[in-house]
Amino acid sequence: xxxxxxxxxxxPAGAHADRVREIALSRSAAARSAIAxxxxxxxxxxxxxxxxxxxxxxxxxxxxxxxxxMLGRMLAISNPVMDRLHASLGLAGCSIxxxxxxxxxxxxxxxxxxxxxxRSAGLWQGADWSEATQGTNGIGTCIAEERVVTIYRDxxxxxxxxxxxxxxxxxxxxxxxxxxxxxxxxxxxxxxQPFATLIAQTVADAARQIEADHxxxxxxxxxxxxGQGDGQRxxxxxxxDGDDLVIGAxxxxxxxxxxxxxxxxxPRPAGDVFGDSERRGIGLDGAERRELKRAIARAEGNMAxxxxxxxxxxxxxxxxxxxxxxxxx
Numbered sequence: 493x494x495x496x497x498x499x500x501x502x503x504p505a506g507a508h509a510d511r512v513r514e515i516a517l518s519r520s521a522a523a524r525s526a527i528a529x530x531x532x533x534x535x536x537x538x539x540x541x542x543x544x545x546x547x548x549x550x551x552x553x554x555x556x557x558x559x560x561x562m563l564g565r566m567l568a569i570s571n572p573v574m575d576r577l578h579a580s581l582g583l584a585g586c587s588i589x590x591x592x593x594x595x596x597x598x599x600x601x602x603x604x605x606x607x608x609x610x611r612s613a614g615l616w617q618g619a620d621w622s623e624a625t626q627g628t629n630g631i632g633t634c635i636a637e638e639r640v641v642t643i644y645r646d647x648x649x650x651x652x653x654x655x656x657x658x659x660x661x662x663x664x665x666x667x668x669x670x671x672x673x674x675x676x677x678x679x680x681x682x683x684x685q686p687f688a689t690l691i692a693q694t695v696a697d698a699a700r701q702i703e704a705d706h707x708x709x710x711x712x713x714x715x716x717x718x719g720q721g722d723g724q725r726x727x728x729x730x731x732x733d734g735d736d737l738v739i740g741a742x743x744x745x746x747x748x749x750x751x752x753x754x755x756x757x758x759p760r761p762a763g764d765v766f767g768d769s770e771r772r773g774i775g776l777d778g779a780e781r782r783e784l785k786r787a788i789a790r791a792e793g794n795m796a797x798x799x800x801x802x803x804x805x806x807x808x809x810x811x812x813x814x815x816x817x818x819x820x821x
Contacts, residue, residue: 508646508654509543526637527628527647533636534627534649542627546652549620551596556618560598566590566663566672567599569705573698574601577676581691585680587615591673595622595632598672609679613656626650630658634673638662640699642692644685657683659692661699664726664743666710668753674699700726707731707742714739719766721748730765738765781816784809788820795820 515524516531534540551559560567570590577588578601587602587610597619602610610616623632627649634641640661646654658677665671676695678688704727708716711731719728726744733739737759741751749765784802791797799809813820 506543508651509541512542512649526633526641527643530623530628530633530636531649534623538624538627540627540649542649543651546614546650548614549625550614550616550618551620553618556596556598559592559594559596563592563598563672565709566665566702566706569709570599570663570672570674570702573702573705574599574674577601577694577698578603581676581694584678584683584687586676586678586691589615589631589675589677591621591631591635591675593635593670593672595620595625595635595673597621597631606679610677613653613679615656615677626653629653629656630660630677631673631675634660634662634675635670638670640692640696642688644688655679655681657688659688659695661692661695663699663702663706666707666731666740666742668741668743668746674702703727703742703744704729707740711740717762719745719748730762732762733759735759736762738762741765777816780812781818784813784816784818788818793820 512531513535515528516535518524518528535542567590574588574590577586581588582601582603585603585606587600587606589597590599591597597615597617600615600617615621620626621629621631623629623636626632628643629648630641630643633643641659643656643658643660645657648654648656648658656677656679658675660673660675662670663672663674674695676691707727707729714731714733717730717732719730721728721744725747727742728745728748729742730738730745731740738756738761739759740756741749745751746755751765784798787798787801788795791801795809796806799806802809804812810820
């Protein structure tokens, strides 16, 4: 979580707005912290003012339904994860939200006792929480920076949003592109920063689970291979087809293996991606060796059965094994 830009624990509304302007307009805003950089974007790029009256921006039901349809698979896969988060965090007054890359709230789970509070704050389905509309916040800033963020109370840009703490995590699709944001928000004043940090880690873990489930659903029927570093920065997953060609990878996998945006314009041999082509063997001899070994393994060492499966005689099988250095034992 970013260090708060020199703000005391509780800042009066006017003092907060003045401090936001002072830090956002300083030449070193971006260097001081990610929060300060977001404040600068909110003030100078988006033309917002921190003490302006709070404005609810919400799309209509038809537009909301259209956006939900566009993110159908992600929404469906997120449902059970959001339910589990709600079951564990709802009693603490937290609302669980899923938003698209425009910052529009598409789905949510909110405790009944806190519903009025979240509606009043504008954290409801159809609401626009992009950084361009609301300034620094857990949803919009997560979208802008494509990373897990925690915006604790007066780290928000607008005075009116400083009653909230928001913890957002990005969700990347099967192409490694930002597709949505999973956010947990609280309007309770007794939420401490250490507890917010714990919730943020829970949200990040949940986002990684959604990404992994979404990737496997997108490549249903293909072999899913986990790469090195899986789980540290996200799911390092590859989709491999029946010809041992890699046809897809998660965002974390692309980063871990230094695969650029055009890496999967055409399928790539798994050995080339994983760097073990030499060990696996390249060329027709390597391919024949692997096929012979697979046939023998399937036949559980029965050479006659392996030969039949390959459509060759037992003598031919032994000759090819001898040529390739394959032991029958």
